[in-house]
Amino acid sequence: MKTFLLLFVIHSSLLLSSHCNAQEIVGEILDFKSGKPIAFVNIGVVGKNIGTVSDENGKFSLNVSDALDEDVLRFSFVGYEPYQVVLQSMRSQGLISPILLKEQAVKMKEVLVTSKRLIPRVMGVPKKKCYPIPFYKNVISNVPFPQEGYRHEIGTLFKNDQPVYLDSVQFNFSDYSIDTLDLRVNLYAYQNDQFVNVLQQPIYLHLTDLKSILSPVIDLSPLTLSFEGDFLVTIENYKRVENNSCGLLANFKAIGKEYPTYYRSNSQSEWQNLTHKSRNFGLSFVAFVKR
Numbered sequence: 001m002k003t004f005l006l007l008f009v010i011h012s013s014l015l016l017s018s019h020c021n022a023q024e025i026v027g028e029i030l031d032f033k034s035g036k037p038i039a040f041v042n043i044g045v046v047g048k049n050i051g052t053v054s055d056e057n058g059k060f061s062l063n064v065s066d067a068l069d070e071d072v073l074r075f076s077f078v079g080y081e082p083y084q085v086v087l088q089s090m091r092s093q094g095l096i097s098p099i100l101l102k103e104q105a106v107k108m109k110e111v112l113v114t115s116k117r118l119i120p121r122v123m124g125v126p127k128k129k130c131y132p133i134p135f136y137k138n139v140i141s142n143v144p145f146p147q148e149g150y151r152h153e154i155g156t157l158f159k160n161d162q163p164v165y166l167d168s169v170q171f172n173f174s175d176y177s178i179d180t181l182d183l184r185v186n187l188y189a190y191q192n193d194q195f196v197n198v199l200q201q202p203i204y205l206h207l208t209d210l211k212s213i214l215s216p217v218i219d220l221s222p223l224t225l226s227f228e229g230d231f232l233v234t235i236e237n238y239k240r241v242e243n244n245s246c247g248l249l250a251n252f253k254a255i256g257k258e259y260p261t262y263y264r265s266n267s268q269s270e271w272q273n274l275t276h277k278s279r280n281f282g283l284s285f286v287a288f289v290k291r
Helices: 087-093
Strands: 015-018 022-031 042-045 051-053 059-065 072-076 083-086 099-101 120-124 142-145 153-158 164-171 173-176 181-191 194-197 203-207 217-219 225-227 231-236 246-251 261-264 272-276 285-290
Touching (some): 042 059, 051 059, 083 087, 083 099, 120 153, 153 181, 153 285, 164 231, 231 285
Antiparallel strands (some): 015 022, 042 072, 072 083, 120 285, 153 261, 164 285, 181 194, 181 203
């Protein structure tokens, strides 16, 4: 397996250089109003498995082939308007340094007033359903993360046909080979045949006492999130994580039809339905909702 690296390279200015039919794009990303750097911005060629994330100081570096002149480089971050530029235009005119992202105007949701008592419900794949795995020989219920094909973002699609309020989510890990783990949690609504991030600000997890936190629960109740259809819950290794540094519990049986696994290798690439031997399987991600 190829080792997955998120590139964090700090430079003081934006430079474009060509070498072996490739360009290294180096720059920084700042808030349009405050001028402060924006950390962990997703950067990538739209629809391609080429991308990176800005570092803690808003700096980034990305190698882009000359063959992608007609493609679009996109910068996106929760709470900000995305910025994008055609690579050919960037090559001929140069890329403005720094990249300035504007905060996205948020339309407040209408408050729903009801006398109906909401009923708690658990959705997803609990730990107890992740074993045994009787269908395949020599198959374990532990999905390594990250690895080739799981490099950037992976999660569970919760198929849903009624309005629900999302209270919290739980991720069930099987083991770790590292001391700390930094993840970003993303929540998407399935709208018009695509996943749309519903968050107004990013959610970060910094896990340190890993031996005692195999099943972290994230309280989302202050966000008052509601979904009227399918929704996707993912984790993203926005910081560099060594290959196979942790394991996620999974169920390889029929439950994957109800809670299929989706991934993408970087923030601007296409979502893929991840399968095992052409069968859907479900990660042990759990959503606590109210109806």
